[in-house]
Amino acid sequence: MMRVFWAELSRDLLLAFRHKGDFLNPLIFFLMVAVLFPLGVSPAADFLAQIAPGVLWVSALLATLLSLDNLFKSDFDDGTLEQLLLSPESTYMIALAKACAHWITTGLPLALMAPLLAVMLFLPTQAIATLVISLLIGTATLSLLGAIASALTVGLKKGGVLISLLVIPLYIPVLIFGASAVQSAVDGLPVTAYLAILGAMFALSLVLAPFAIAASLRVSVSS
């Protein structure tokens, strides 16, 4: 079981490393969306500090959303996905490995780059640690939930907008608790409750989402 997981994970990571655009594009998108707010709304430092938690979380969510389209696409196009599902190995583990690889290539770099943007948006320094932790847990949930929608739409020609439509309702709770955690840190309030709920959502989706991903992939691959 674990052997399949590691094999699939290392394969996906290697592929992502060879196509550097796969994990650079969401990062650049994250940077650019966050830059739009000071330019479009107001560059005043105290105003930016107020909206920074929400802006950073929304930008991270949109960047994750953008990267979902490619999650299964190339494997579906060249028939790898069908072979994976036909193999006697556990589809649960394959689905988990795919979501995990997606997180490592998008969520993890997003969370690590967030402090840079936090400084640019004048987020108070005491909130930066919470921002990174909440993004680390939150983007993992986003990857797992997003993989379900990506798996459902992979066989469709016009999947792009549809993915957003399917996945945003599922993303809203993560956004609410993620942004609230950072906001509480800015206000100097305890953040453990929000982080615990984020962790609970992560644990739930970690256990259940791979079933839904595997079932969705089977639907998409079936003619």
Place this chain on the structure above:
Amino acid sequence: MNMLKKQLMPKWFYQMASPKWCYKITGQLLPIFGCAALGLLLLGTVWALLFAPPDYQQGNSFRIIYIHVPSAILAQSIYITMALAGAVGIIWKMKIADMVAYACAPIGASMAFVALITGAIWGKPTWGSWWVWDARLTSMLILLFLYFGVMALYAAMGKPSKAARATAILSLVGLVNIPIIKYSVEWWNTLHQPATFTLTEKPAMPVEMWLPLLVMLIGFYCFFATSMMLRLRTEILSREKRTAWVKELVTKSSVR
């Protein structure tokens, strides 16, 4: 194995799987539910608007509750029905269950929409604003978005059997939202008031107020059953149009 299965599930469950039988039985049930819906909704509306006493704080503006509460309850019930029908469709590969799920989605979406609109209209005189971002309202809005997602996925998928399985998975995932809506007024300190109806406790409203509400609620359920069966029957005919019994039915009715 077959014998064992037959004991596990009631007989009607297997009969329901036949589109022809389902078409026949819904044809018999339709007038009953249709009349009940019409009668109960008329009775409930007249009772609620003319005879129920005005609220001592909100005056007559509270009367929108007779649309708001039933539509909000229905929006959630229909979502659960849709998800369960989808699950039955996946597990037993039952075409009728797929069609039930398909028939539910637009009705549920319109119920969620009505609940949000009436809530906004009610919110203006009571809270002083059309919309507040509290947990109940937000989770209800998410429910509406989930319905939109399910309908969009139906529209995008070509083949009905494949679309049914895909949307069933999506609606089962979205089922997580239902307890969040239900308990949002208890978990968070919201502006929205707690539930009007609970199964276990006596309602806090006087009898003259909640009895018409109950009538309206049952009327709404009957209305849902009626419109769902109408959509289901149309769907059965269009998906089974190549079978002999549908051809026979259509040719016979065109003669008449």
